[in-house]
Amino acid sequence: MSEPGGAPAFYGDLAPWWPLISAPDEYAEEAAFAAELLAGAQPPTRTVLELGSGGGNNAHHLQQRFAMTLVDLSEQMLDVSRALNPDCEHLQGDMRTLRLGREFDAVFVHDAIEYMTTEDDLRAAVATAYAHCRPGGVAVLVPDDIAENFEPSTEHGGRDAADGRGVRYLSWSTDPDPADTTTVTEYAFLLRAPDGSVQVAHDTHTLGLFARETWLRVLGEAGFEARSVAEVTSEDRLPREFFVGRRP
Incomplete structure (x- = not known):
């Protein structure tokens, strides 16, 4: 999770506790589902940029298939991820404004995208994904909730x-x-x-909490060919919606 919006202690002073709060093995199934969508680039995906990579739990699994570059706003969370994923490239940056000057086969944003609390923030993060996605590449964004299915x-x-x-x-x-x-x-x-x-x-x-239509519209306005994909999960919870954009 770690991205803009008031620098929660979760990603600052409490960051060293992260491995005891959220363990990598809890991400295996969801990361495998994401990997299949990320692999949809043409030519096939080799490099993936993850925005809002947090403690690196998704990357721990995704690096088995892809060369991962991990970006997060919190240096403390990047330190946690470096310990877990020493072979991955780690960079500090804000997903709304980051510009690395290079393109990747795919861009992945897990639930850190939920720290975009306004449509302008969401649009900025999607623009960052587009700027770093090569033609023929894909972006996969995964909010925990959308407006149609949020429940307390x-x-x-x-x-x-x-x-x-x-x-x-x-x-x-x-x-x-x-x-x-x-x-x-x-x-x-x-x-x-x-x-x-x-x-x-x-x-x-x-x-942030946005309707499906907003997600698809913002991705489309950025230049992506956008679709939503219902997650397949064995967990006892509502499946997430994965938003997938292909850059023409």
Whole structure:
């Protein structure tokens, strides 16, 4: 997840705890589904730019098929990803304004795209994807929710480390104003240090929420040939919609 919008502590001071909050093995199935869409470039995909790469959990799986360049706004999260994915290129940057001056076979943006809270932000991020996607290449964007399927929810999780550290968290997602383009997720963390002491942290995330039509329109306006693809998943949750753009 880590992208613009108020620099949540999740991606700053709490970044070293990320492997205990969200583990790479939890991403295997979704990354495999994304890989099939990313592989749709002509000629075949070899290089992939991931925007908002966070702790690198998706890249951990995708690098088995593609040469990955990972970009995130948070240097702390990039440090986490470097430890997990030492063979990947890591760069700091904002997905709304990044310009590397080179093109890739495919561009991937996972749920970090949800930190685009206005249509202007979304349009800027899609323009970045287009600018880095070669002709014949593809872009794959994966919001957790779209306006048609958002429902208030809670989640909990966390795990322990061999060094005695541990995390337990609770998240609570709501839509305080259905008339705007944002939702809010509140996080509460219990963080146990190796000496057994426990601290409590709270973090608020404001996320963008757009209708399917908006996603497809913004991709089309950027120059992509756009479509939506329903995720196939064995997890007990609503399948996500993957938005796929092909650059002519």
